[in-house]
Amino acid sequence: xxxxxxxxxxxxxxxxxxxxxxxxxxxxxxxxxxxxxxxxxxxxxxxxxxxxxxxxxxxxxxxxxxxxxxxxxxxxxxxxxxxxxxxxxxxxxxxxxxxxxxxxxxxxxxxxxxxxxxxxxxxxxxxxxxxxxxxxxxxxxxxxxxxxxxxxxxxxxxxxxxxxxxxxxxxxxxxxxxxxxxxxxxxxxxxxxxxxxxxxxxxxxxxxxxxxxxxxxxxxxxxxx
Amino acid sequence: xxxxxxxxxxxxxxxxxxxxxxxxxxxxxxxxxxxxxxxxxxxxxxxxxxxxxxxxxxxxxxxxxxxxxxxxxxxxxxxxxxxxxxxxxxxxxxxxxxxxxxxxxxxxxxxxxxxxxxxxxxxxxxxxxxxxxxxxxxxxxxxxxxxxxxxxxxxxxxxxxxxxxxxxxxxxxxxxxxxxxxxxxxxxxxxxxxxxxxxxxxxxxxxxxxxxxxxxxxxxxxxxxxxxxxxxxxxxxxxxxxxxxxxxxxxxxxxx
Numbered sequence: 001x002x003x004x005x006x007x008x009x010x011x012x013x014x015x016x017x018x019x020x021x022x023x024x025x026x027x028x029x030x031x032x033x034x035x036x037x038x039x040x041x042x043x044x045x046x047x048x049x050x051x052x053x054x055x056x057x058x059x060x061x062x063x064x065x066x067x068x069x070x071x072x073x074x075x076x077x078x079x080x081x082x083x084x085x086x087x088x089x090x091x092x093x094x095x096x097x098x099x100x101x102x103x104x105x106x107x108x109x110x111x112x113x114x115x116x117x118x119x120x121x122x123x124x125x126x127x128x129x130x131x132x133x134x135x136x137x138x139x140x141x142x143x144x145x146x147x148x149x150x151x152x153x154x155x156x157x158x159x160x161x162x163x164x165x166x167x168x169x170x171x172x173x174x175x176x177x178x179x180x181x182x183x184x185x186x187x188x189x190x191x192x193x194x195x196x197x198x199x200x201x202x203x204x205x206x207x208x209x210x211x212x213x214x215x216x217x218x219x220x221x222x223x224x225x
Numbered sequence: 226x227x228x229x230x231x232x233x234x235x236x237x238x239x240x241x242x243x244x245x246x247x248x249x250x251x252x253x254x255x256x257x258x259x260x261x262x263x264x265x266x267x268x269x270x271x272x273x274x275x276x277x278x279x280x281x282x283x284x285x286x287x288x289x290x291x292x293x294x295x296x297x298x299x300x301x302x303x304x305x306x307x308x309x310x311x312x313x314x315x316x317x318x319x320x321x322x323x324x325x326x327x328x329x330x331x332x333x334x335x336x337x338x339x340x341x342x343x344x345x346x347x348x349x350x351x352x353x354x355x356x357x358x359x360x361x362x363x364x365x366x367x368x369x370x371x372x373x374x375x376x377x378x379x380x381x382x383x384x385x386x387x388x389x390x391x392x393x394x395x396x397x398x399x400x401x402x403x404x405x406x407x408x409x410x411x412x413x414x415x416x417x418x419x420x421x422x423x424x425x426x427x428x429x430x431x432x433x434x435x436x437x438x439x440x441x442x443x444x445x446x447x448x449x450x451x452x453x454x455x456x457x458x459x460x461x462x463x464x465x466x467x468x469x470x471x472x473x474x475x476x477x478x479x480x481x
Binding site: 007008009022026030038039041042044072073074077080081084162163164165178181211214215216219 | 244301304
């Protein structure tokens with residue numbers, strides 16, 4: 001006979017955070033896409049050494065497939081419009097997280113790094129059990145905090161390459177104009193990787209997890225006390 | 226109608242019903258927002274164009290210009306480098322406005338004054354003014370940059386010498402190539418900036434033809450697209466002069 005469980009509705013994600021999350025998704029999408037249009041005009045980055053190139057950013061076939069070439073002006077127009085939404089939404093999110101106390105669930109603590117390793121082993125099916133966790137596990141805490149630091153990095157390096165004279169000190173702080181552009185680019189690659197892992201994890205986590213990011217609640221099953 | 230209303234907005238005691246109610250409500254709102262987002266994106270990408278830029282984006286571009294130009298002032302100098310840092314092989318990135326039938330021997334700089342007079346100046350007359358050198362990181366809007374070495378007369382020295390203060394006080398300065406194929410408009414603050422030069426030398430030698438011989442603009446506070454090569458005419462206006470790349474959908478200000 002199955003054990004009798006009581007289902008209760010528990011609030012998981014506050015309304016504000018759900019808004020910030022879902023606004024950020026298309027806005028960051030536009031930023032990455034328009035950024036690609038801008039990058040194309042001087043697409044000098046690659047992974048390799050000497051004359052040997054392992055990966056060119058980006059192959060011509062990639063540009064062609066996405067209709068990237070010759071849209072620098074478009075890219076800049078969209079980029080410097082949506083940067084405001086990205087900035088304001090990010091600022092509101094950070095402010096809300098600080099004021100509401102949500103940061104306690106999000107910032108890594110002294111257990112997070114050890115836990116994160118266990119989570120990775122678990123997800124790779126090397127370890128059987130997950131470490132005990134609150135709302136977010138160690139790996140999530142690190143990832144969701146890192147993404148905010150990355151967002152801040154994108155704003156700072158972006159401003160440095162957008163206005164390297166007016167914000168000359170910022171440009172120097174980033175290691176110069178060229179370095180700021182490389183960091184800005186690398187962070188964007190980081191978002192794309194984050195996005196891929198995030199989507200896979202969301203699919204694996206299932207419907208209830210996804211619903212909680214839209215509707216805010218989750219169902220908790222517990223034995224009646 | 227009332228039933229639907231109650232279904233959506235009345236809290237249920239039953240967990241199953243309440244789950245369905247909240248899920249339907251949230252996903253309905255979510256779907257509406259996604260649709261609204263699509264409408265906004267469609268609206269921007271299909272909006273009428275203002276000089277090759279979608280109008281909503283052009284409006285923001287103009288607001289950005291106001292915000293960022295208010296942050297800079299003429300005392301804010303571009304970082305300079307020792308001459309040894311300057312590259313020997315300077316990149317040539319464009320030839321619009323550089324018609325091959327140009328006759329350098331006949332060239333004179335035309336300056337249109339506000340009283341209707343036109344000033345004609347030879348290269349020697351311009352070279353007679355105090356010479357200023359600059360080595361700075363020349364930045365192209367495409368994303369590359371090069372430390373380059375230039376010399377010429379400060380635009381601010383030039384306007385004092387030729388009594389053009391009234392003209393230079395107007396909001397904008399316009400520059401056009403002799404063949405009229407390339408033209409830029411530049412705001413007053415950037416034009417009278419102490420590092421803005423009417424330039425006739427690169428790496429200590431007269432400008433090469435493909436770098437704008439006999440006279441070009443060097444304006445370190447702007448991207449390369451504003452550094453017009455081979456100046457034919459200079460004029461002054463209160464409203465924005467025509468600008469080649471702005472007409473192709475680029476930001477008019479193009480300053481950094």
